[in-house]
Amino acid sequence: MLIGTVVLAGLALGLCAVLVLTDRLLPAGKDPVTDRIESLLPRIQCAQCGYAGCRPYARAIAAGEADINRCPPGGEETVRQLAELLGREAVALDTTLGSANMNRVARIDEHNCIGCNRCVPVCPVDAIVGVQQTIHAVIAAHCTGCELCLAHCPVDCIDLVARDA
Amino acid sequence: MAELMLVIVGAALVNNFVLVQFLGLCPFMGASRRVEGALGMGLATGLVLTTASGISYLVDSLLLIPLELEYLRLLAFILVIGAAVQLTEQMTRKLSPLLHRVLGLYIPLIASNCAVLGVALLNSTANRSLIAALFYGAGAAVGFGLVLALLAGLRERAEGADVPKPFQGHAIAFITAGIMSLAFLGFTGFVRL
Numbered sequence: 458m459l460i461g462t463v464v465l466a467g468l469a470l471g472l473c474a475v476l477v478l479t480d481r482l483l484p485a486g487k488d489p490v491t492d493r494i495e496s497l498l499p500r501i502q503c504a505q506c507g508y509a510g511c512r513p514y515a516r517a518i519a520a521g522e523a524d525i526n527r528c529p530p531g532g533e534e535t536v537r538q539l540a541e542l543l544g545r546e547a548v549a550l551d552t553t554l555g556s557a558n559m560n561r562v563a564r565i566d567e568h569n570c571i572g573c574n575r576c577v578p579v580c581p582v583d584a585i586v587g588v589q590q591t592i593h594a595v596i597a598a599h600c601t602g603c604e605l606c607l608a609h610c611p612v613d614c615i616d617l618v619a620r621d622a
Numbered sequence: 623m624a625e626l627m628l629v630i631v632g633a634a635l636v637n638n639f640v641l642v643q644f645l646g647l648c649p650f651m652g653a654s655r656r657v658e659g660a661l662g663m664g665l666a667t668g669l670v671l672t673t674a675s676g677i678s679y680l681v682d683s684l685l686l687i688p689l690e691l692e693y694l695r696l697l698a699f700i701l702v703i704g705a706a707v708q709l710t711e712q713m714t715r716k717l718s719p720l721l722h723r724v725l726g727l728y729i730p731l732i733a734s735n736c737a738v739l740g741v742a743l744l745n746s747t748a749n750r751s752l753i754a755a756l757f758y759g760a761g762a763a764v765g766f767g768l769v770l771a772l773l774a775g776l777r778e779r780a781e782g783a784d785v786p787k788p789f790q791g792h793a794i795a796f797i798t799a800g801i802m803s804l805a806f807l808g809f810t811g812f813v814r815l
Contacts, residue, residue, distance in 0.1 A: 461691050468681065468698055472705035479709060483716045490719050519723075543723060544659050 490519045497538045499530045502581035503603030505555040510581070524548065529555045530601065561602040561617040563595045569614035576606040576615065626757045629750075632813040633761030639737040640769050641799075641806040646737030650770060651795060653728050660774035662725050664767025666710055670732050671741055671766070674699075674706040675759030678742035679752055692746075699742045707733040737766060769806075773799060 495515035506527035508514040517523035518539070525539040526548045533550055540547035563584075565576075574589045584600040587593030597620065607615050639645045646667075653663040678699045686692055711729045714722045722729075732738065741762045745755040776798050785794050 460689060461694050464685060464689060464691055465694060465697060465701070468685070469701055472701060476705060476708050476712070480712055483712060490723060493720070541658075542720075544656060544662075 491515045493542060494518050494539065497531075497535060497542060498528060499535065499559070499601070501530055501559075501601035501603055503530055503601060503605060504581070505529050505603065507554070518543075524551070526551045527554055530558055530603065532558065555604060559602055560620050562597045562600040562620050563602065563604075563606055563615050564597075564618045565593050565595055566614040566616065567592050567594075569612050571612055573611060575609045575611065579605050579609050581605065626754065628813050629754055629757045630761035630764065633741075633758050634765035634768065635806070636809045636811075636813045638765045638769060638806050638809075639740065639762050640766055641803040642810075643740070645740045646735045646766060649728065649731060649735055650766075650773065650799070651792070652731075654770055654774040654777055654795070657771060657774045657778060659725075659728075660770045661767070662721055663728050664763075664770045666714065666721075666725055666729055667732050667735060667738070668760070668763030668767055669713075670703070670706045670710050670735075671738050671763040672756060672759040673709070674703045674738055675741045675745055675762075676752070676756050677702045677706065679745055679750075679755040682746045683752075695743065695746060696739075699739055703738050703742070704733050737762060769802065773802060776802075 491512075492515075495512055498511040498515060500511045502510040504510060506514045506523070508517055508523070514523060514527065518525055525543065525545065526536050528535050529550065529552075533547075536550055537547050539545075565585075570592045572587065572590045572592055574587070574593070576593060577585045577587065581603060582599050582601055584596045585593050585606065586596060595615075602617060602620075604617065607617075633639070637643060640647065640650045649663060649667065654660050681698055681702055682695065686694060686698060707729065710732070711722075714725065714729065741759050745758055750758060773795070777795055780794050780798065789797065
């Protein structure tokens, strides 16, 4: 009886010691999960997911704080790829967050633009050119259709049009 | 060497732990929804199975038998398995965080996988050598991973199939597993151990 108790206690202590040792000795791994999630996102930094950009959103997904369906520009395809990477079930895109997609670009109505320069700093991809007091223009090849500039125009002269129109 | 191969084939196919001996059924049904998850689960379980059967054998032959404490096998093996699971958890967390994210929840469940305990107990009752015990564990791991991946593949197909309403969901999965078990019974008698 006594010897059995001693042997079991010794075994438990020995295994504990091994586990503590391996925990100390194994190198703490980097965090490649965030990198891989970010590489699947469109990286147009439109912030429609509610985070400051794609990297913070990827970090939130990795930490389990955000769902994978919050990226309107990425669409269902991104949700599917994220679900595959993370081994989760694909969920429907959250359509309440916005409808931006890469098929549309912003266009500034030059007759109404007052050159206020408010839309330039909010553009995440620097697709709007022009300085104060001059009429602005959108570089269609850079524009991602993220709609962030629309709310900042005081004269409402920015529209989204089909990319090839 | 030929005998060791027979041990592996015997444990993996002929006396498959899941489909013939009906051990470890809970991760078999629980972790077989997606092939990727099933492969990861099979890998993690295999690691635990092999290390746990080796360490259990050493504990049994060096500690319990010389001290005539065979009646403590069950307790001692559960301790060893718990430690092996914790070790696997540490290793996946630090070496492959992505795998850890996919498996996260399942790794602690391996501790209660009765196939792991079954291998350790069967090893000690069958009086195998250390090498044979390790191979038996590895064979059981191969068999477990194989049937897990097979069932996951079948279930993925069944998701797209036109399954009658009363059979949808888990029902068709159980029927699939039953038919697989019947198929594996065809191996009976291939290897005598």
